[in-house]
Amino acid sequence: MKLNLRSLEAFRETMLSGSATAAAARMGLTQPAVSRLIAQLEQDAGFELFYREKGRLNPTPEALMIYEEVDLAFGGLERVDTLVRDIAQFNTGLLKIVAPPSLSEGVLSTIMARFMDRFPKVRVTIDSRSTETARTMVANRTADCGFVKLPLDRADISTVVLSTSETVCVLPSDHPLAAEDVLTPERLRDVPLVLLGYGTWTRRQIDDAFRERNIRPEVKLETHTVGSACAFAAQGVGVAIVNALMADNFVRAGMTTRVFRPRILHEYAFMTSALAPMNRLAAALLEEAQTYFGAQAHSAAGASNDSI
Structure with a gap:
């Protein structure tokens, strides 16, 4: 019945x-x-x-x-x-995110503040893990989405590029090299350096830039976050060579940045599992991130045109 x-x-x-x-x-x-x-x-x-x-x-x-x-x-x-x-109506829900510490402590805080203003009843967790663990969490949907540095060669993850930024040197404003517009391995010969951990994709590119010019980098200190690298640079430990996007959030009064050449670009992307459709909260966060980085790119382009 x-x-x-x-x-x-x-x-x-x-x-x-x-x-x-x-x-x-x-x-x-x-x-x-x-x-x-x-x-x-x-x-x-x-x-x-x-x-x-x-x-x-x-x-x-x-x-x-x-x-x-x-x-x-x-x-x-x-x-x-x-x-x-x-x-x-986004009046409930939980969004689980993975992101590098330097991003969480910098631009992501602005993006998330705007997102949570739009959806005040949504709960959010942000987890900072190793790059490979973060990718695995997104792929198997332990996390809904994440922010990742490219390149990324995994068929089980979908990415949307958000930002491309230069590599810069961070140093005290009164450092002798602050008088230079551009810093190269030649100009950094025998200069104490603060670099991010050995073995990363960016670190390999920096090491290659010095090696191709037969210059041995004077690595004074290695660390694993852009924030700490900038802090050590501010104390005069050495010149930090880092991602410009991340450095913007940690350069304080008395510090300055100079473009590093040869050019080393940093691409950041929004990632979700390729094994399932993106959920609505993740899609809303992607939209917020694209709006933020789009405005940043527009502002940078305007500043560049003004300087011509």
Whole structure:
């Protein structure tokens, strides 16, 4: 036996309101239509659900027995309906993100503040893991999305390029090399350097730039975040060679940046699993990130034109 959902709704509304006429008004039906639905439910159940007394419908003991379960079932459906509307309107949800520490401590804080202003009821977690772990978390959907530095050669991850930036040298404003517009391996010969950890793609490119000119870089200190590299540079430990996009968030008063040549570009991308469609919250975050980086690129282009 399979009971009709509409008949169960008519039964519930009649129990709540006490009459088929009131139930019909609540359901947007006529009173005869509700009566037919009740009659159909009684036929399917095999027993009566109401009896009339002084012109009023009264529930039978059997109706009272099943009403509680019917009410709970419809209450669950109403909660599902509310949840669906909340999700559609971004009034609920959890977005799990993975991002490099330097990005989380810099530009991502601005992007996330704007995102959370738009969707104040959405919860967000940001996890900073090793590059390979972050990629795996996104690929297997432990995280909904992430920010990653390219290149990335994985078929199980989809990427959207967000930003391309130069490599710069960060140094104190009173450093002798601050008088230069561009710094090269030749100009940095025998100069103490602060570089990011050995073995990364960018570090290999920096090492290659020095090696191709037969110059041995004077690496004074190695670290793993752009923020710490800039902090050490500010203290005069050495000239930091880092990503310009990240450095902008850590260069303070008394510090300056100079372009490094040969050109080494840094590309950052938004990543999601290629094994499933991007969810709506991740898509909204991507839109916010594209807006932010688009404005940054436009501003940089304007500044470049003004200097010509």
